Amino acid sequence: MSNKRQSMMPPAPKPPTSLSSSIVIAEHASLTGTKLIMIGSNTVIHPRAKLNSAYAPITIGSTCIISERSQIGILKEPEDEEEAEPVVIENGVVVEVGAIVEARRVGEGSVIEVNARIGKGAVLGKHCKIGPLCEVAEGEVLPDFTVIFGNGMRRIDNSGVEDLKMKMVARQVEVLRKLIPSNIAKFQ
């Protein structure tokens, strides 16, 4: 109830932020909430990505890509005030279009595919991949290299190409830097 009313109110108050000067953040990205949002170096925030720190602070590492219409942050007011755990996204994470991330921690080099959902309090290990439309339940803990795909099928990725993938994310960030006009000043 209350959060609805808040979001209706124009103009939304700017959340406190700590942004690295090397990030790329589109003008039409939306940063809302009241708690601290921290974004590390070389991270790209696409237009219409939503970061909401109303109930918990958000920390995003360096060289991450947060795509359009993805939602980062706790979406619903927790029943117990104390419970809202901060959302931490480590380095080199790619959050694809329309994904919802409420996780406590998303490990380094993970990929969250299109329209996937990561429940509140979940912990993803390093280099996980959550397939399109897949879900991770609230509070679930996934070991490193977990791949979730298809109809909730799981496997551990042993291919050992995580370094290569991290490099590819870094290259993608370089390309996006040329494509997306950044406007940090709007969010500081």
Next chain:
Amino acid sequence: MTSFTPYTYFQCPCTESSLPTHRLSDSSPPAENESSDDERTFDPRAPRANYSLYPLEHLFYCEDCHQIRCPRCVLDEIVTWYCPNCLFEVPSSTVKAEGNRCTRSCFQCPICIAPLSVSSVEAPPSGLGAEIATQSGPFVLNCGYCSWSSKEIGIQFEKPNGIFGQLAKVKNGGGPILTAKERRKDREDRKRDFSGSSVSEIREETPEIDVPREPLDPNEKLDAESQFSNLRAFYQSQLADASPVSALGFTGDYGYGSPGALSRIMGLYTGSTAFDKKAKSKSGAMREARDALEGLQITPSSDEEALVKLHAEGWHTTSSCSQRAEFPNSQAQFIDDLRPVAYLLRTKRSKRCKTCRHILSKPESKVQTTRFRIRLVALNYIPSISLKPLSPPTSSSSSSSLLQPMRPVQFLLTFKNPLFDSVKVTLATPTKTPGRFASKVTVLCPQFEVGANTDAWEEALRENGSRSSTSEKRRTKADFLEGQHQAEAGKVWERGRNWVSVVVEVVPASLSFQGPEFLKTEERRQGEGDKEVREDEDVLEIPVFVRVEWEADSAHDEAGGLGASKEKEGKEKRELAYWCVLGVGRIARD
């Protein structure tokens, strides 16, 4: 309740001859058909009906037999084989020689069936001239969906192309796979060594094969291919021993598939009664394979190993049934036994009429084109039937999508004529639908004519010439009828250039078993013990017998049709009759 879409299925007449006349011929109500020559009622619920009912889009029409043809009464012929992934055409000789899989670089993920792509293990070159620089190997196949990689099963490739050939030479784990030829040579060498020289000598003698050679072990574990090749070699030698003359000439690789050789192999088991007596006296009985060299594997010797592995690594390292099904010849129990699956080839097929062998459908042979050279689909010959409620259901009541028992409903049946000649349509329905719950059906106008499917521009020209064209008249008449909103018996509801709508009135049956006695069919009385409405028994299906008559130009079969019944010059009477089933809706349960 789920929504229900009305449907129309057509029965292919090819099943008619084999259809037993009907289930309860003595007790069912006689079908009061307008056309008295057909007395049988088609029961869409009969188990056999499932196999003869098709949507119109699935049917062909043979111009020579003047008959509907369904997938069951056409013959398929393969025009081209092609890979669905790279769209390359594969010559049938290659298919015969190398099997029906793509032999280029097209593979599916063994875990999730997504297509695999080839990529370098090394980072792509960057900096100046990165675009023109070629990637350096080694290369792996990897899945973009579940991120499986051939690296996980220890397979890497030197070149990014011709993966099929490269993969055929590597075992999971990276060891080489011997070709059939190499295997034979290897086996012969081993045999020779086995009979004479010691292990150390083998290595010196055959340096040209760089495979590390283990000492011969009669209990050696063999993979499927080498077991097959060992077995084959063993039986070939046995057969050769059995008849040294080799009159049938089955010393070749495939020779033992000949009937003579087969009877010999059968002779192994049947005490050789059917066996050539001479050969028997010469060589005595054949024996079975004795050890691994001869292709005998006592048990799947990996069982204990598998148990240990299962204990150590757990359930998630085992492969699923569907994953295993891709490798029918090997016991791919674990994920790391799986291999990339080469794409199965697809075919383009032409179809022939089974009766007269004329081609009904022939696609363009080029893989990339979707055009057809010949396509005699029923849609172009038979009036299509569509069904909709006469008065659109009011959305206010939630149960409006269900038919209310014992309450008459009117449906509009629209016939659309695809032919360039006008057709005369005659409909016949049983007054009560077959089955335990008999609904009453009345076609208000069972006989009518549907206009020709003339070209639209032709129509326009005609209308230009004379404003008061016949079709216009009809339309105004239809409008008039619509204004009245009342269906009249014996009259067409609405009519257009090449279509006609008629009204069908249905009184849905009650699904309760306490219904009035006069509505109960014999079948229902008999089935009284079974007081459950069976699956889909609440769906109201109406069998309709459709007879279409028209006069067609017979110009095209002038040559053969000398004795044909020609009425006017170049005109020929045609008639087509078939059963249809109209799925009207679900009846509400009370």
